[in-house]
Amino acid sequence: MAKRTRERGFPADPEPLPVPVVDNHTHLDHIDAVLTDVAPDGEPAGQAWPPTVADHLARAARAGVDRVVQVGCDLPSARWTANLLSTQQAGVVGALAIHPNEATLHAGVLEVGPDGLTPEVEEHHAVSLDDAVAEIADLAKGSPRVRAIGETGMDLFRTGPRGEQAQRASFRAHIALAKELGLALQIHDRDAHAQVIEVLLADGAPERTVFHCFSGDVEMARVCAENGWYLSFAGPVTFKANDDLRAALTAAPRELILLETDAPYLTPHPFRGQPNAPFAAAHTVRAMAAHLEEDLGTLCTDITANSERVYGNW
Numbered sequence: 001m002a003k004r005t006r007e008r009g010f011p012a013d014p015e016p017l018p019v020p021v022v023d024n025h026t027h028l029d030h031i032d033a034v035l036t037d038v039a040p041d042g043e044p045a046g047q048a049w050p051p052t053v054a055d056h057l058a059r060a061a062r063a064g065v066d067r068v069v070q071v072g073c074d075l076p077s078a079r080w081t082a083n084l085l086s087t088q089q090a091g092v093v094g095a096l097a098i099h100p101n102e103a104t105l106h107a108g109v110l111e112v113g114p115d116g117l118t119p120e121v122e123e124h125h126a127v128s129l130d131d132a133v134a135e136i137a138d139l140a141k142g143s144p145r146v147r148a149i150g151e152t153g154m155d156l157f158r159t160g161p162r163g164e165q166a167q168r169a170s171f172r173a174h175i176a177l178a179k180e181l182g183l184a185l186q187i188h189d190r191d192a193h194a195q196v197i198e199v200l201l202a203d204g205a206p207e208r209t210v211f212h213c214f215s216g217d218v219e220m221a222r223v224c225a226e227n228g229w230y231l232s233f234a235g236p237v238t239f240k241a242n243d244d245l246r247a248a249l250t251a252a253p254r255e256l257i258l259l260e261t262d263a264p265y266l267t268p269h270p271f272r273g274q275p276n277a278p279f280a281a282a283h284t285v286r287a288m289a290a291h292l293e294e295d296l297g298t299l300c301t302d303i304t305a306n307s308e309r310v311y312g313n314w
């Protein structure tokens, strides 16, 4: 039992990074949802359980992950994020959008996806897709700390043909919004590389466009490089089976590489199955530096510079 409980806790604290780095995609408001209510063994002594947002940010800063981009990608989460940005002044900026799998529900599409799951409709989905995107626009205009529109894009893992239409319409609306507001764009692309690239090229991508949790191969890394699109690497780049993804990392121009956790999901090796949190980006960037045979401090310096080019200073 003790072992099982420990596995449910967060990964071990990494050795602090020599140079601070940015986690450019995290869901601080989702972390609690994946935790048990009993503090597992092995969590830092004296820390309250479950950790607060301030605890997560402090633990991340101790590991050398001194800044994060908090992503609110459904209406309740976007409101939560806007509220956090108005109170938490250090370390955090935000990205807001209606996630592709939320867009289908706002559009009233209730088909069973290729994954065999029936989507779960909640109260906030009664808002039309147009109105939902309009609220994202209002929230984004309301805070100078909102620096990106995202995550938006397409998810054909979860979505059938009717949902695909709604996702494409939503994606296009978000691209237009990012351009109108001069913000970066964070893309969710799950089993939809060709479709996402086609929409970006047809509509014209925003000046700063990021593939969140990049999942393409070398060929797709080249398409990103040609277009100046950023590739954000998450825990999967550390997974044993993902040689193609590591080859894409090698092929990616250094000035387009970003780092993220997507916490509480996608926890890096060897901590898969445990909840993720921003501090664990330090594990991922260490693995990236080892793969690239690059000095860790140099890679962190480059990723931080790239992050500031995309999101500005904070």
Ligand SMILES: [Zn+2]
Pocket (backbone or CB within 6 Å): 025, 027, 071, 151, 262
């Ligand atoms: Zn995410």
